[in-house]
Amino acid sequence: MKILVCITHVPDTTSKISFTDGDQKFDQTGVQFIIGPYDDYALARAVELKEQSGGSITVLNVGGPETEPTIRKALAIGADDAVRVNAEPTDSLFVAQQIAEHAKDAGYDLILMGRESIDFNGGMVHGMVGEILDLPSISPVMTLNVEGDTVKMAREIEGGKETVEVKMPLIAGCQEPIAEWKIPNMRGIMSARTKPLSVVEPVTEEVATSLTRYELPPAKGAVKMVDADNVSELVDLLKNEAKVL
Amino acid sequence: MAILVFVESAEGKIKKTSIEAVVYAARVGGDVTAISLGTEVNDTELAALGKYGASKVLNVADDRLNQGVIQAYANVLNQAMNKVGADLLVLANSSLGAPVSARVAIKQDASLVSNVTELPDISNGFVVKRSIYTGKAFANVELTKAKKILAIKKNAAEIRESGGDVPVEEFSPELTDADFGVAITGVDQATGDVLLPEAEIVVSGGRGLKGPENWGMIEDLAKELAAATGCSKPVSDIGWRPHHEHVGQTGVKVAPTLYLAVGISGAIQHLAGVNSSKYIVVINKDEDAPFFKAADYGIAGDAFEVIPKLTEALKAAR
Ligand SMILES: Cc1cc2nc3c(=O)[nH]c(=O)nc-3n(C[C@H](O)[C@H](O)[C@H](O)COP(=O)(O)OP(=O)(O)OC[C@H]3O[C@@H](n4cnc5c(N)ncnc54)[C@H](O)[C@@H]3O)c2cc1C
Ligand SMILES: Nc1ncnc2c1ncn2[C@@H]1O[C@H](COP(=O)(O)O)[C@@H](O)[C@H]1O
Numbered sequence: 387m388k389i390l391v392c393i394t395h396v397p398d399t400t401s402k403i404s405f406t407d408g409d410q411k412f413d414q415t416g417v418q419f420i421i422g423p424y425d426d427y428a429l430a431r432a433v434e435l436k437e438q439s440g441g442s443i444t445v446l447n448v449g450g451p452e453t454e455p456t457i458r459k460a461l462a463i464g465a466d467d468a469v470r471v472n473a474e475p476t477d478s479l480f481v482a483q484q485i486a487e488h489a490k491d492a493g494y495d496l497i498l499m500g501r502e503s504i505d506f507n508g509g510m511v512h513g514m515v516g517e518i519l520d521l522p523s524i525s526p527v528m529t530l531n532v533e534g535d536t537v538k539m540a541r542e543i544e545g546g547k548e549t550v551e552v553k554m555p556l557i558a559g560c561q562e563p564i565a566e567w568k569i570p571n572m573r574g575i576m577s578a579r580t581k582p583l584s585v586v587e588p589v590t591e592e593v594a595t596s597l598t599r600y601e602l603p604p605a606k607g608a609v610k611m612v613d614a615d616n617v618s619e620l621v622d623l624l625k626n627e628a629k630v631l
Numbered sequence: 632m633a634i635l636v637f638v639e640s641a642e643g644k645i646k647k648t649s650i651e652a653v654v655y656a657a658r659v660g661g662d663v664t665a666i667s668l669g670t671e672v673n674d675t676e677l678a679a680l681g682k683y684g685a686s687k688v689l690n691v692a693d694d695r696l697n698q699g700v701i702q703a704y705a706n707v708l709n710q711a712m713n714k715v716g717a718d719l720l721v722l723a724n725s726s727l728g729a730p731v732s733a734r735v736a737i738k739q740d741a742s743l744v745s746n747v748t749e750l751p752d753i754s755n756g757f758v759v760k761r762s763i764y765t766g767k768a769f770a771n772v773e774l775t776k777a778k779k780i781l782a783i784k785k786n787a788a789e790i791r792e793s794g795g796d797v798p799v800e801e802f803s804p805e806l807t808d809a810d811f812g813v814a815i816t817g818v819d820q821a822t823g824d825v826l827l828p829e830a831e832i833v834v835s836g837g838r839g840l841k842g843p844e845n846w847g848m849i850e851d852l853a854k855e856l857a858a859a860t861g862c863s864k865p866v867s868d869i870g871w872r873p874h875h876e877h878v879g880q881t882g883v884k885v886a887p888t889l890y891l892a893v894g895i896s897g898a899i900q901h902l903a904g905v906n907s908s909k910y911i912v913v914i915n916k917d918e919d920a921p922f923f924k925a926a927d928y929g930i931a932g933d934a935f936e937v938i939p940k941l942t943e944a945l946k947a948a949r
Contacts, residue, residue: 399903400899403764405768478733479742479743504764507745507746507762507764507765508745510729510732512730512733513729513730513733514736514737516733516734517734517736517737522702523730523734524701524730524813525729525730526726541726542875543699543726543727544641544725544826544827544828544829545820546819546820546821547818547819547875548699548815548817548818549817550813550814550816551813551814551816552813552814553812559730561881594736594741594743594774594776595743595773595775596772597770597771597772597773598758599771600768600770601768601770602767602768603766603906606924606925606927607927609913609923609924609926610927610929611923611928611931612928612929612930614931614932614933614937617930617937617940617941618944618947620912622948624889624910624912624928628889628909628910628928630832630888631945
């Protein structure tokens with residue numbers, strides 16, 4: 387089986403978010419970058435599928451040269467080769483077109499992505515690539531099993547899940563509990579250094595949106611503590627101060 | 632401007648998030664057509680969308696659409712946009728609306744923005760505010776294409792009622808077997824309960840509750856408040872609670888008016904799922920738990936003592 391996993395290079399989930407250049411740019415000072423947690427689930431499931439039935443895993447990232455350590459980490463976790471589309475991932479349409487261009491004649495059986503990137507939180511790229519390539523796109527996917535040429539999945543819906551069956555090839559936006567995150571081992575890290583990472587230029591510059599300005603939420607006021615022996619005071623505050631009851 | 636609004640339903644009723652989408656569209660200004668897919672909502676319920684600002688409702692009464700088949704839905708919405716000459720499609724950023732809108736955006740060559748939190752600014756172009764970095768920040772984004780799609784977040788528009796019933800029209804788009812290539816073979820969904828993503832009040836429990844057998848008091852409190860129940864990630868990872876209750880960075884992002892966190896430490900990844908809440912109450916036995924910094928009200932105390940007392944106090948204050 388031939389699998390493509392699309393990964394993002396995003397700030398660690400504990401990062402403090404701030405902006406520079408008159409709120410036009412994300413401030414990278416002191417920020418650690420990681421593989422998007424949902425993309426990490428997709429990659430982990432791809433590695434499991436490969437262990438079960440063989441095949442190959444390619445990882446793809448649309449990003450500048452600074453994303454290469456993140457791509458190498460994906461190679462260390464178990465991908466065989468990698469492609470970096472050398473461009474700022476400016477919007478979902480731009481990214482989707484780069485991924486679609488790479489995948490269109492490559493013969494992937496499965497294209498796995500994360501349910502969403504944790505910087506942009508679009509949740510859009512998989513559906514867009516699906517439409518461009520005329521392939522089914524399923525998201526958010528909680529379990530994914532291959533039986534012959536059919537893939538059985540559970541898709542999360544509000545308050546539960548639905549089970550879905552579809553023939554390959556297809557695109558899935560993954561989330562937990564599809565697989566457990568994998569930590570690269572020493573051998574993986576060593577071999578990742580020499581695995582092929584090719585760099586290609588974007589096929590189009592087309593975008594559908596443009597940033598005007600970033601903004602931070604207003605700061606939260608101080609917490610009002612209520613004595614544990616006086617819970618009725620909390621009820622009173624919720625009723626008469628917050629007016630939420 | 633002609634606006635199409637995709638409305639979703641659950642158990643025969645239009646979902647609140649979809650009503651918000653209709654209100655949102657009406658407030659953007661223009662001629663608003665709502666569209667419902669499947670046979671599970673009756674015409675009376677659909678006609679009543681006029682109250683929220685729709686001038687007409689299209690109903691695609693095809694029972695194959697009683698299940699949310701993403702490609703078929705995208706195809707229907709595409710044809711409906713063409714039929715009403717829509718410049719703008721508005722829908723709730725739901726588990727169905729989001730993946731469907733991505734496909735429609737390509738079909739329509741439209742600009743698409745998801746997680747929209749406010750009405751657009753159309754004084755100079757078409758700019759919307761969207762939530763990014765999992766609620767830790769916002770981006771103001773201009774939609775540069777002629778056609779536009781907005782997937783809106785809960786609370787993006789406050790529900791108001793004005794007009795009365797409007798006509799419901801049958802719409803029969805062309806669908807082929809290929810649109811139904813993805814087979815939905817089963818649905819397993821909590822019914823009757825308050826659904827977490829839509830809830831106005833959420834009571835969540837964390838690892839501090841020690842075990843699944845202690846969720847009774849959380850459920851009692853939730854019942855008293857007509858709230859949905861949630862949990863932290865480790866709690867669903869160990870299987871104390873179902874996965875769809877897991878709140879946070881990698882789980883459900885909630886936006887209630889009141890979020891009550893019991894025995895949850897307040898890790899930044901948990902906070903990422905609750906930072907759109909209007910008020911946060913934290914109950915934790917450790918007075919230095921990080922969650923208190925993100926809270927409006929707090930009680931430093933043992934949940935096993937505080938929660939039953941709180942439920943009693945709420946009952947008494949009814
Ligand atoms: C990439 C990534 C993504 C993540 N995504 C999520 C996510 O989406 N959601 C999420 O929740 N976590 C997420 N996590 C995990 C997160 O970092 C925390 O580990 C988790 O939120 C902790 O859960 P908890 O607060 O229930 O448990 P703990 O951290 O163990 O906290 C238990 C709390 O209960 C209190 N307590 C104990 N006994 C009592 C008592 N009797 N009465 C009252 N209080 C008591 C303790 O003081 C403590 O504060 C993620 C982590 C990573 C790395
Ligand atoms: N710059 C990128 N490079 C590669 N894949 C991406 C990129 N951006 C998004 N994706 C993929 O698309 C998924 C959804 O992203 P988004 O629509 O931005 O939420 C992510 O989880 C990734 O799998």
